[in-house]
Amino acid sequence: MNHNNRVACVMVGLPARGKTYIAQKVCRYLQWVGIQTKVFNVGNYRRQLTGAQTDHSFFDPHNEEASQLRLQCAIEALNDMLRWFKKDHGVVGIYDATNSTASRRRLLRERLEAADIQVMFIESVCDAEDIVLRNIMQVKLNSPDYADGVESETIVNDFRARIEHYEGVYEPVTEDESTFVKMVNVGSKVIINRICGYLQSRVVYYLMNLHIVPRAIFFSRHGESMYNVLGKLGGDSDLSPRGRKYSEALPGLISKHLDGQNLTVWTSTMRRTIQTGQHLPYPKLQWKALDELDAGVCDGLTYEDVEQQYPEDFALRDDDKFNYRYRGGESYRDVVLRLEPVIMELERQHNILIVGHQAILRCIYAYYLNYSHEELPYIKIPLHTVLKLTPRAYGCDVEQYKFDIEAVDTYRANPKRPSSLKRVGAHTPTTSADLRA
């Protein structure tokens, strides 16, 4: 990534307008496609400085002492972001705060542009009372700002008072000379001003595809294939008898967890996923982009064959599995890039079942649960198991349903690395099943 392409996304909006949600999602998406991204949440600085539980009077603009403290937090977060751009070669920094006045935004712009960083304001405007209330209920009730045991009505009232303090001084973004995107009522209207750079246009496109309608995404690998049984990589083989049994059992389980809602099934163009989906009574799409990682010259070999015939490659792959590209084939990094349109479409869609392949589902799973690129190629996605992902405001619930149909284990742990890898980003998913090794 070129030095000139650094972007600071500065969030703007009243409290409870989904700023943090947007900031986290954009961060996760960009990290997943391999762009160095980080969120700087001013609220976290404030909580560190003053301790968590502060009531609304802290946010009163007439409270001078508190205003001073809030400014101090804003500057500290900004300094940290600038340092991160410089030292850690950050590409997209997301500055998450209300930034509700023109003067505050000017200050941020001056400092950032002086460091040769493009500024893009992302403003979330919401005058639909029901959306605001839903956001307060969903998110703020669990906020660290309120201790356990406080009545929800008290919280809602205090939070509304906090919003009112900001409303008094709030100035919407009208700075025509700057780059901004303004989203009104979750995308019912979007104003895009002076976008420069492909990266910025991609962020805007991503934002336009987000929705907040609840839905579920089901993942299933194809049933056990003949190549799985033989321990061979790749190929385009048919299902094994046990795999066929799985394909027959799949419709029952899916309908049980769907509660009569609509569903669309996505498969790859390979026989084993098409055969696995064949008994499902829903509309189906085949995506070439969902085809399994191409193992190039190693296609059709067993791991033992690879170790013998390409010992160097075998070792290189263990060193850096995410970036290792099979001779004449693909790397995980390549797969992530080709899956990007799939992710974009998944964000737009409602209930989807993906019948996929091990490497492909790892990549998509990593997007939803924020796994690092180092960790991604080792995510466990066992055969004959359905995963149900339910995206939430801050994270994603995962449920796992294992079928009682035997299958070979295709998981291969990294012999060189212990499995204690760190996860990127600030968000922690509320998973019910740990899929890591």
Place this chain on the structure above:
Amino acid sequence: MAAQLYKTESGRLFHAGAIAIITVGLPARGKTHISRALGRYLCWLGVPTQTFHVGQYRRKLVQKYSSHDFFDPANEMTTPQRQQAANEALDDMIAFLLGGGQVGIYDGSNATVEWRSHMLDRLQKNNIQTVFIESVCNDETIVDENIRNVKANSEDYRGWKLEDAIADFKERIKVTIPFYQTIEDESLSYIKLINVDQQIIVNNVQGFLPSRIVFYLMNLHTAPRAIYFARNGYSSGENSYKADSPLSEEGHRYAKNLKQVITKRLQEREAQGDSPNNQLKIWTSTRCYSYSTAEYFNDHPVRHRKSLAEINPGICDGLTNAEIQAKYPDEYEAHLRDNYRHRYPRGESYHDLAVRLESVILELEHEKQDVLIIAHESVLRCLYAYFRGIRPERAIPDIAMPRNVLLEIRPSAYGIREMKIGIPRE
């Protein structure tokens, strides 16, 4: 039909019904440019699309253009003719959309609320989703440039003196202004473009295709630049995809000559004052013989992109045509029947390749600097077809992309200009 994002059992694009896109704006606001570019892009996406230019209907009806008086909305003499042209175009578009078309682009000024609600009414009755694209331009220099470069050369002004044509066209705008009503109804689906790409307002626009259209419009620009296509150098060793062989000696010679030819061409353009501030960027694939061809461009930024790799031949890797025919006769037959869509087992079709190139195309549209793309002929064919608006079906696999030629493409409002420059073999 070209690059649908996926394949459905019925073969139709899955999550979009029929959509009418209606341009709105005063004359010389780039409406035709936008219509054409969008039409080209949607065709590429594999969406059956047709553009209906009201101007063409009018020219059919009134063969000889006299002057701006014709366009004066207050001119009652010409009102029936203008209405007839507008209605005929609308009839044709509705017929197209009811007959299996997916997107109709209606290119006209559509300046009044009354006419727009009439159109909307007719379209809604036919279950057609409508999105307006209004182009607003308050920057006089953009308008002037558009009149001078585009309008004054239109068919209407054949045989006119340039200055007369410009003056007449300005009158044409002037008589329309009092009748022009910008879109204000927030219940409509509309996209407003202000000064081309300075500001875009997207109101109540939902759905797969409309959101892609917005993404595309965000990347569209009209700044002059050139795009260069050159093939990869010759590789050494076996004729195999999986082997990913390096350049041969001849390949290295080619790479050096390519560098010389393009350097000379850039100097030539600079001397002519042709986009002098442009800095050439180079994109190659991640294949060895592709990025090695850029090895000698050490003073230009070079990017290796996986999505620029050639068609994966699948099970036919390393085989000659005769060998494929002998070994897989059925597949060979199927390939001859449809060489655009047929995919050899484990490989890719041209269609698959086109889908994978979409991000390259958007980024290429966005790029304001000159770009040299060094890639395999299959990739260059697809990219070239996009810029030329070639309907893919059977044509793409047969486009000639000779090895020792540097192709220069200059996008402009009505199509592209191209130039071929030989690359010496020695």
